[in-house]
Amino acid sequence: MIRKISIDQLLPGMYVVDLHKRWLDHSIWIKRFKVRDEDHVWKLKDDGITEISIDTAKGIDLPPSPIARINAVEKRIRSLAEIKAEMPHTVSLGEERRRATKLLREASDTVTGLMLSAKAGHSVDAARLEPVVAKMLESVSRNPDALVPLARLKSEDTYATEHAVATAALIIAFGRQQGLAEPEIEKLALGTMVKDVGHAAIDARLITKPGMLSKAEFSIVQSHVEEGLAVLEATSRLSETSVAVVLEHHERYNGCGYPYRMAGDEISLAGRMAAIVDTYDAMTSARPYRAAMSPSHALRQLYEEGGKQYDPALVAAFVKTVGIYPVGTLVLLESGHLAVVEQLHPDNMLTPIVLVIYHTGRKQYLTTPAQVDLSRKVGNHYGQIVRAESYERWGISALRWQPA
Structure with missing residues (x-):
């Protein structure tokens, strides 16, 4: 298969079939070749090559992206x-x-x-x-x-x-x-x-x-x-x-x-x-x-x-x-509240069920902690997770707020 990629994606072992540049504008005299090593890649860059086409049947293809690797693992391994x-x-x-x-x-x-x-x-x-x-x-x-x-x-x-x-x-x-x-x-x-x-x-x-x-x-x-x-x-x-x-x-x-x-x-x-x-x-x-x-x-x-x-x-x-935010993790929400992760959604680990416990702006606990399902579009007034936080930084007892 012929695939067009940027020069930054070129790897040793790929087979180049088109440099997408007039032959007068560079010093590469051969039109089709296999990339030997990293020095070969840099020579192409030095000659002003920005895009190339590769033949994946004659050389290596682009490696799968991190997301593709995770998706492949998900198909092979039970969650x-x-x-x-x-x-x-x-x-x-x-x-x-x-x-x-x-x-x-x-x-x-x-x-x-x-x-x-x-x-x-x-x-x-x-x-x-x-x-x-x-x-x-x-x-x-x-x-x-x-x-x-x-x-x-x-x-x-x-x-x-x-x-x-x-x-x-x-x-x-x-x-x-x-x-x-x-x-x-x-x-x-x-x-x-x-x-x-x-x-x-x-x-x-x-x-x-x-x-x-x-x-x-x-x-x-x-x-x-x-x-x-x-x-x-x-x-x-x-x-x-x-x-x-x-x-x-x-x-x-x-x-x-x-x-x-x-x-x-x-x-x-x-x-x-x-x-x-x-x-x-x-x-x-x-x-x-x-x-x-x-x-x-x-x-x-x-x-x-x-x-x-x-x-x-x-x-x-x-x-x-x-889970990306394991159960028991303290997280900061878009509203400025701190919450503890209580339960994970297997289909979307970025939107767990959390217990909202603390307001960082007012520096005080909520009178009544609120359980919120971040995957729901309706009824969530706190927004999504901004980042994980440290219990120690906020002087909050990790043991006290572990899900029960």
């Missing part, structure tokens, strides 16, 4: 909303939140015990986490909007254990979104719960150090991957999936990760999924050296790195798992 529709909730969101609160405390206590054992040089039995992982899977199955948003709320003092639990909750939701079997999801979650146990062998000041690490310091931090597996292998018989999560959650799609600099499909599905949930939860958590990023901002950065650091198809699927 979380579809799974939720097939599995009716057996309990209300409020009741599941109460259960999830207790479960997160139990999970954090168990992980803390394992971390302390590792730090003391004692045995670490990952099998102790299996009952907790099973309960987490049941919770997400009953109501996926309870455990995941609550797990995002952390204390800096207990970040390590709460990060482990939060990534497990995320990978459970992610695994269900992809239609993985429950035993495989359990292995993924177990791996994420113990993936950072090797931190126990590293000076805590390095883990929380602000600014750039030296080459020697970074090498020490990188060693936590294999240190963790060494501790776990001494006492546990981990599945291949769980081991892949531990070993590969810092590998990157473009080969720039560690410890083995694996790239693309060399990294297992478990490792590619773990890299996404680990990075997302870290970005949306407050650390001693930086503030927490809003979920929507973190998702935008992950999406921009799709095809570079992260598997682009999995990033698109993860966005559909948590």
Whole structure:
């Protein structure tokens, strides 16, 4: 097929059939050719070529746009909303939140015990986490909007254990979104719960150090991957999936990760999924050296790195798992009001159901919070979402306003 494109869209490997310029106006003497490399592209630009026609039958075509990639993924991968529709909730969101609160405390206590054992040089039995992982899977199955948003709320003092639990909750939701079997999801979650146990062998000041690490310091931090597996292998018989999560959650799609600099499909599905949930939860958590990023901002950065650091198809699927504005996110509306996202619309994630709670102009809470469906054209006096906001910036309790 002959396709006309701008010179800025030209890529090495494309087959040019028309330069759309008189031959006297440039120095390119051959009319049809395959573009060799980037220098070849720049030579055409230097000759004043602005448009060309390419033959997609003889060379590569334009890559699909980000929207096209997401649409393609949507056709291949079942959305979380579809799974939720097939599995009716057996309990209300409020009741599941109460259960999830207790479960997160139990999970954090168990992980803390394992971390302390590792730090003391004692045995670490990952099998102790299996009952907790099973309960987490049941919770997400009953109501996926309870455990995941609550797990995002952390204390800096207990970040390590709460990060482990939060990534497990995320990978459970992610695994269900992809239609993985429950035993495989359990292995993924177990791996994420113990993936950072090797931190126990590293000076805590390095883990929380602000600014750039030296080459020697970074090498020490990188060693936590294999240190963790060494501790776990001494006492546990981990599945291949769980081991892949531990070993590969810092590998990157473009080969720039560690410890083995694996790239693309060399990294297992478990490792590619773990890299996404680990990075997302870290970005949306407050650390001693930086503030927490809003979920929507973190998702935008992950999406921009799709095809570079992260598997682009999995990033698109993860966005559909948590939503562009995940449940529990504080958002600013066009009216100047702040609202909390309560429920997502699977067909349009930009217009969720929100609870309007605060007027930024008057700097006061509404006497009666108002629930508003932003997808409705009638009855919405607040407008659409302008951006995600930080609870900390406005002095609002994130825990108090989590949907119930």
